Every structure is written in structure tokens, then in C-alpha cells.
Amino acid sequence: MRPVLHRVVDRRRESDDVVTLALEPQGGRPWPFRAGQFHMLSAFGVGEAAISVSSPPGDAPVVEHTVRDVGPVTHAMCTAPPGTLVGVRGPFGTDWGIEGAAGDVVVAAGGIGLAPLRGAIHQLLASPRVERVFVVVGARSPAQVMFGEDLEVWATRGARVAVTVDVADRGWRGHVGLVTSLLGPLEYDPARTSALVCGPEIMMRFTARALLDRGVEPSRIRISLERNMQCGLGWCGHCQLGPLLLCRDGPVVTYDGAVPGLLLERER
Numbered sequence: 001m002r003p004v005l006h007r008v009v010d011r012r013r014e015s016d017d018v019v020t021l022a023l024e025p026q027g028g029r030p031w032p033f034r035a036g037q038f039h040m041l042s043a044f045g046v047g048e049a050a051i052s053v054s055s056p057p058g059d060a061p062v063v064e065h066t067v068r069d070v071g072p073v074t075h076a077m078c079t080a081p082p083g084t085l086v087g088v089r090g091p092f093g094t095d096w097g098i099e100g101a102a103g104d105v106v107v108a109a110g111g112i113g114l115a116p117l118r119g120a121i122h123q124l125l126a127s128p129r130v131e132r133v134f135v136v137v138g139a140r141s142p143a144q145v146m147f148g149e150d151l152e153v154w155a156t157r158g159a160r161v162a163v164t165v166d167v168a169d170r171g172w173r174g175h176v177g178l179v180t181s182l183l184g185p186l187e188y189d190p191a192r193t194s195a196l197v198c199g200p201e202i203m204m205r206f207t208a209r210a211l212l213d214r215g216v217e218p219s220r221i222r223i224s225l226e227r228n229m230q231c232g233l234g235w236c237g238h239c240q241l242g243p244l245l246l247c248r249d250g251p252v253v254t255y256d257g258a259v260p261g262l263l264l265e266r267e268r
């Protein structure tokens with residue numbers, strides 16, 4: 001429960017309201033984590049929020065988090081200059097299950113949903129058992145497309161990368177439309193495909209539906225769910241969704257069993 005002090009050593013702007021913070025633990029190395037897990041980050045005097053790790057697991061001296069400025073805690077994080085001390089608890093929750101990935105993998109992200117998938121994509125591209133990685137990314141506008149450098153690096157490392165925006169501007173030469181419109185033309189083999197999906201719930205529902213319609217097994221589709229987190233440890237019940245405590249049983253869950261129905265439930 002006790003936050004460990006980390007120092008902001010770098011702050012990189014991804015879009016108007018999103019920044020990536022590199023955090024260095026005071027007097028040690030970052031804790032091991034798995035792609036898809038999250039930390040509880042605290043801005044002192046303001047509060048605490050759940051934020052996914054956006055850097056790949058490994059032995060880097062810093063751990064990255066990508067934050068959208070939506071309220072008091074995330075605003076404090078997004079405006080924290082290098083040198084600021086923040087609190088970190090965790091890592092918490094389930095992960096994308098990259099160790100078991102093989103064959104084709106479709107990674108679909110909407111908006112800031114690419115952040116929790118970033119580390120997973122790095123790992124998939126390094127996995128000898130994964131044959132093809134398809135990365136489809138949707139953003140509201142060209143200015144909201146995040147991790148531009150990563151998208152290029154992933155493409156040069158063999159990923160099939162496609163980006164779409166809801167609304168184009170004059171300079172945009174790419175695809176316009178919802179992220180689901182990128183899924184149809186992808187030449188993955190449904191019988192040996194797994195999928196990782198993160199974004200707004202409506203995007204995840206439609207993406208999962210499109211994958212199921214092509215014949216991908218529900219148990220091989222993973223989505224990441226967000227609910228209000230407080231303890232992160234399965235104690236307080238704030239993150240309950242039906243029978244699940246999402247800090248413990250999620251945030252990453254497979255799209256089978258009760259999950260498709262639970263997605264339609266309103267947040268408590």
C-alpha cells in the first residue's frame with residue numbers, strides 16, 4: 001500500500017493533452033512488471049490514479065507512463081516538470097499474456113489505449129513464436145496520433161501498421177474512419193490468431209465483434225477494462241464489475257464467459 005518515491009526524469013508530449021513521463025525510482029531499479037499491468041501513481045497533495053505502464057518490460061532504469069489530462073491527478077502528472085517526486089504503488093493486475101502468444105496477433109488500439117499496448121507490441125516483435133503482428137490504431141484526429149516514432153519502428157521491424165483518424169485535417173494523407181474499418185482487409189488466419197484490444201468500451205465491443213465474425217476464438221481475444229481504482233489490491237471493492245474485481249481479475253480479461261455482457265453494465 002505504501003507508495004515508493006520516483007522522480008520524473010523526462011516528460012515527453014504525445015498530443016495536446018497527453019504526456020509520457022519517465023520515472024526513476026529513488027535508490028533502486030524499477031520493479032519487474034508485465035505488459036498490461038498498471039501502477040497507482042500519486043501526485044502529492046492531490047491524489048492517486050491508476051495509470052498503465054507504457055514502456056516495455058525489461059531492465060531499463062526508468063519506467064514510463066502515458067497520461068491524459070482529464071482531472072486533478074492526471075493534470076498534476078501532465079504538468080509535473082522533470083525533478084518532481086511522485087508516488088508509485090504496484091504493479092497491479094493481469095497482463096496481455098505475451099508469453100503464450102504465437103501465430104498471428106492483431107493489436108487494436110483506440111486513442112490512449114495504445115499506451116498499455118506499447119510494451120506488448122515491443123515484446124511480440126521480439127517473440128520467435130509470433131509470426132505476424134498487425135497493429136491497427138485509431139485516433140480522433142491526426143494531432144491525437146500518439147507514439148509516431150514507435151509506429152515507424154514497429155513497421156521497420158515487420159509489423160503491419162495501419163492508422164486511421166475519425167476526422168482528417170488538410171495535411172492528412174492516410175485512412176479516415178473508425179478503427180474497425182481497418183480490420184476487414186487484414187490477412188490474418190483466424191484459426192491461429194489472438195488479439196489484444198484497448199480503447200473506449202464501444203470500440204472494444206465492435207472490434208471484438210468483428211474478430212469473432214471472422215472466426216477468432218473468444219478466449220483468444222483480450223481486452224483491457226477501466227473502472228475506478230482505489231486500493232489496487234482487491235480489498236475495497238471500488239473496481240467491481242459483476243463478479244470481477246478489475247484491479248485483481250483485470251484490467252486485462254478475455255472476451256468470453258460473462259465479459260461481453262458485463263461490458264454493457266454502467267460504471268459504478
Ligand SMILES: Cc1cc2nc3c(=O)[nH]c(=O)nc-3n(C[C@H](O)[C@H](O)[C@H](O)COP(=O)(O)OP(=O)(O)OC[C@H]3O[C@@H](n4cnc5c(N)ncnc54)[C@H](O)[C@@H]3O)c2cc1C
Nearest residue numbers: 038049050051052066067068070071072073074226227251
Ligand atoms: C487499469 C487502469 C489503467 C489506466 N491507465 C491509464 C493510462 O495509462 N493513462 C491515463 O491517462 N489514464 C489511465 N487510466 C484512467 C485514469 O485512472 C482515470 O482517468 C483517473 O480517474 C484520472 O484521475 P483524475 O483525478 O485526473 O481525474 P478524475 O477526477 O478521476 O476524472 C476527471 C473527469 O474525467 C472523467 N474521466 C475519468 N476517467 C476517465 C477515462 N478513463 N476516460 C474518460 N474520462 C474519464 C471523469 O468522469 C471526470 O469527469 C487507467 C485506469 C485504469 C482503471
Ligand code: FES
Nearest residue numbers: 230232236237247
Ligand atoms: S481497487 Fe480496491 S478492490 Fe479493486
